[in-house]
Amino acid sequence: MTQKNVTIGFPLHNATLSGGDWSTARPLDRALSPVLSDPARSAGLATADTQFVATFDSTLPTGCVALCDHNLSLQAQVRVELLNSADGVLADSGWKDAWPEVYGAFSLAWGDPSFMSLRPDARELEQEIGTFVQLFDQNRLASKVRVSIDDTANPDGFVDLGFVAFATANELTVNPQYGATEGFEARSKRQTSAGGVDTYERRNKPRIFQGELIMPRTERRSLVDRMHRELDLDGVFIFVQEPSEALFKPLTQWAARLAELTPSQRAMPDHDRVPIRFKQVL
Missing domain, CATH: 2.60.120.260 (Galactose-binding domain-like)
Structure with missing residues (x-):
């Protein structure tokens, strides 16, 4: 690999x-x-x-x-x-x-x-x-x-x-910028009674990855724009966060969807700033 x-x-x-x-x-x-x-x-x-x-x-x-x-x-x-x-x-x-x-x-x-x-x-x-x-x-x-x-x-x-x-x-040509976040999106429900007691309904929670790419405009248009166009919010792709890392693979690779379709910004000549937010398929 x-x-x-x-x-x-x-x-x-x-x-x-x-x-x-x-x-x-x-x-x-x-x-x-x-x-x-x-x-x-x-x-x-x-x-x-x-x-x-x-x-x-x-x-x-x-x-x-x-x-x-x-x-x-x-x-x-x-x-x-x-x-x-x-x-x-x-x-x-x-x-x-x-x-x-x-x-x-x-x-x-x-x-x-x-x-x-x-x-x-x-x-x-x-x-x-x-x-x-x-x-x-x-x-x-x-x-x-x-x-x-x-x-x-x-x-x-x-x-x-x-x-x-x-x-x-x-x-990707370049990894996401420092400051990218990974974790879970809580889906469980909490309800507080009149007496102040909390009760919970446990629900499955998806992993999320959120960050920003500074990538060549040609790569952005050929990959990210195509993903936005073809996948929208319901299409599925495979996300592998750390291909060369021997540890934690079950935690950093999953079937994903785009959580949002955020427009890109011009960052510097021939390079764009691309916000990304991926959500695990449950």
Whole structure:
């Protein structure tokens, strides 16, 4: 992987999915819709059950593949292969952990379940929208993508895929300016009774990323303007905040929407100031 700056998976490619063995009630093609609460579900856990192939309408530049809101276990591994029309392999990710390390060395107290592995504890996965993203070192002109999943010991007894995405990888020329913010947008509701007692209704909360880009005008017009035009507020793309960072990947890469369409400003000759605000798809 050579990407160092923020990378955007856009545009997403139209695809048809085939292969594996999937529940009749939750077929594989459900994973093409970004309605994460309505996932595709495998009929079993054998690797043959959970492998599938995405076939594009045409040959397209592809460098980003994402599995969003999956239920893969801590032992799961994923392999992504970019294929040509004759099923020749153009690029192979090899087997990668579905849940890589998310803690720095010695950042946890001795005895913590994650102290040795630095990977999330199984209990943490219940509160996380798991997103696995494979970025290749460059875009390849691919006709198909083969995704293999090895999670034969998943305690759920099946693999769920909320949304799968295949896209062109666009690394920004320059990262967002210092002062960019990341966090969550609170959605839970609080109500205070006449007696002053607070009651709460817990709701899912999306991650947000907000900042400002100073970018060449040609890049702004060819990427950001196109995103505004084609995505509006409902379209989906893949956001990878720190491609070269080994830690925290499950926390810094997700399916996203534009939270607003903010106009750009002239910053200096041939460069524009571009405010951005991305919101995670739930």
